[in-house]
Amino acid sequence: MASSRLRVDWPSCEGRGLCHELLPELISLDRWGFPVIAGEVPEELLPAARRTVAGCPRLALRLV
Amino acid sequence: MSVLVEEGPRLLAHLDEGPQLVHHRRRHPAPADMTLDRLAAAAEAADLRGRGGAGFPFATKLRTAARRRAVVVVNLSEGEPASHKDEALGQLRPHLVLDGAVLAAMALGTRQVHLVLPGETPAVGERIGAALAERGSSDRVSWQVHTAAAGFVSGQARAVIELMSGRPNLPVTAWVPEAVSGYRGRPTLLSNAETFAQLASIWAHGPDPATMLITRAGDTDRPRVLEVVLGGRWDAVLSPAELARPVLLGGYHGVWVPAGALANRRIAGEDLAGLGATLGAGVVLPLPEGSCPVHETVRIVDYLAGQSAGRCGPCRLGLPALARALDDIDRGVGSGALVDDLAATVRGRGACAHPDGTARLVVSLRRWFGDELALHQRQECGHGVLAAAG
Known part of the structure; x- marks a missing residue:
């Protein structure tokens, strides 16, 4: 299977930070509270990544 | 026109x-x-x-x-x-x-x-x-x-x-x-x-000779547009004096190349790769005599920060922060580490390449003009001609 990656829709993101709460393994926050994504999503984190995408209050995260 | x-x-x-x-x-x-x-x-x-x-x-x-x-x-x-x-x-x-x-x-x-x-x-x-x-x-x-x-x-x-x-x-x-x-x-x-x-x-x-349009500024009162043959020499675009000073290649989203670096290279993407530069949209901005690449970069990044559409958080907040950090360096009170950190923070984090292009310019300043930045820490200026040719 092709590797998956989380991408942010930057104009939609308002830095609420929920993604970091839900997936701290892959998502940290910069000094202003906007998400910093670390690399590709490993197989074992795919279910958590999907929940994080669904949980973003701005619908600003996608698994591509 | x-x-x-x-x-x-x-x-x-x-x-x-x-x-x-x-x-x-x-x-x-x-x-x-x-x-x-x-x-x-x-x-x-x-x-x-x-x-x-x-x-x-x-x-x-x-x-x-x-x-x-x-x-x-x-x-x-x-x-x-x-x-x-x-x-x-x-x-x-x-x-x-x-x-x-x-x-x-x-x-x-x-x-x-x-x-x-x-x-x-x-x-x-x-x-x-x-x-x-x-x-x-x-x-x-x-x-x-x-x-x-x-x-x-x-x-x-x-x-x-x-x-x-x-x-x-x-x-x-x-x-x-x-x-x-x-x-x-x-x-x-x-x-x-x-x-x-x-x-x-x-x-x-037919395909030959392959050419490219260049816009260059700085030697007359108006910018000049010229068509150059790819693979040709840069002295078709720049004077010997300009080649002996730093050049901003690619425009405001481009990169600095150090003094003398273009003199022995051709107008070709593969010749510029080693300098971390590309031909981009063909904008060539030689550093005017008596100007300083640090000061020029501060001015450009300040302008670019103002040109952010303001929709993407890292660009809206990061570019003004980057402009301030660079201005501090220009005035001899800044931290190069902060500039590097901010440039890395904005890169790849917007709907368009505006933050990336701005970061690229700043990274090239740090890459080629370390001596110049050190001089600025002592409130001096070498006009960017200290850096060794790449």
């Missing part, structure tokens, strides 16, 4: 003959009998790459867009304030640009051609309008004309598609390339005006 345009070997040949269709047709036959395979083969043989800055192979883009209900978009809107080549083409060689668009439309089997004009230079729109009137209905394409807003990011590909779609002329996130899904979800061949002009010229006269 607000720019000086010099006679060149191909696109800018026979400038004395004027931009009208009657003159143009004496040297360029009307587009006919075009197929996808023919045009892609011609573009491939010439290694034609996009001239908007990214340098993507045109034939690949063309083949990707070759599906049902494709759309052709000619982008004449140069966001980069230092670039004037498309303005020059639009005013002096409108029919070459339009021929290229017709060839692409024929190859894609579409009649939908959109022209995006620069908001800053209404004269281009007037000339294109006159050129369309001259052509009448002979092209069997439906020309649709849009005018972009002024501003750095309004000429960006997705911002242009937003404009065409009746939404604000600002960048949005591209989940797939425009050639896959662009205007109204249709395959969209969106290229810079020079790319279409090169395409028409290659079709009419």
Whole structure:
């Protein structure tokens, strides 16, 4: 299977930070509270990544 | 015109003959009998790459867009304030640009051609309008004309598609390339005006010599647009004194190259790769005598911070922070580590490449002018000529 990656829709993101709460393994926050994504999503984190995408209050995260 | 345009070997040949269709047709036959395979083969043989800055192979883009209900978009809107080549083409060689668009439309089997004009230079729109009137209905394409807003990011590909779609002329996130899904979800061949002009010229006269339009500033009261042969020497563009000083290649989203670095290199992407530079959209800004690359970069990054559309958080907050951190360095109180950290923080984190381009400029300053930055820490300035040639 092709590797998956989380991408942010930057104009939609308002830095609420929920993604970091839900997936701290892959998502940290910069000094202003906007998400910093670390690399590709490993197989074992795919279910958590999907929940994080669904949980973003701005619908600003996608698994591509 | 607000720019000086010099006679060149191909696109800018026979400038004395004027931009009208009657003159143009004496040297360029009307587009006919075009197929996808023919045009892609011609573009491939010439290694034609996009001239908007990214340098993507045109034939690949063309083949990707070759599906049902494709759309052709000619982008004449140069966001980069230092670039004037498309303005020059639009005013002096409108029919070459339009021929290229017709060839692409024929190859894609579409009649939908959109022209995006620069908001800053209404004269281009007037000339294109006159050129369309001259052509009448002979092209069997439906020309649709849009005018972009002024501003750095309004000429960006997705911002242009937003404009065409009746939404604000600002960048949005591209989940797939425009050639896959662009205007109204249709395959969209969106290229810079020079790319279409090169395409028409290659079709009419073959691939040799391969040329590129350059905009350079600094030696006269107006910017100069010239057409150079790829693989040629930089002294066709810059004086020996300018080659002995730092040069900003690629415009405000470009990179610094150190003093003397271009003297022994050719005008070719592969010669610039070692310097971390590309030809981009062909903007060449030699550092004026007595100026300082640190000070110039502060001024440009401050401008770029003001040009952020303000929609993406890291760009809206990061570019002003970067400008302040650089200004501190210029005044001898800053931290290079903070500048590096901020540049890394904004990179790749926006709907368009505005933060990336700004970070690239700043990284090149840090790469080549470490000695200069150290001097500034002591409240001195070496005008960027201390750095060793790369």
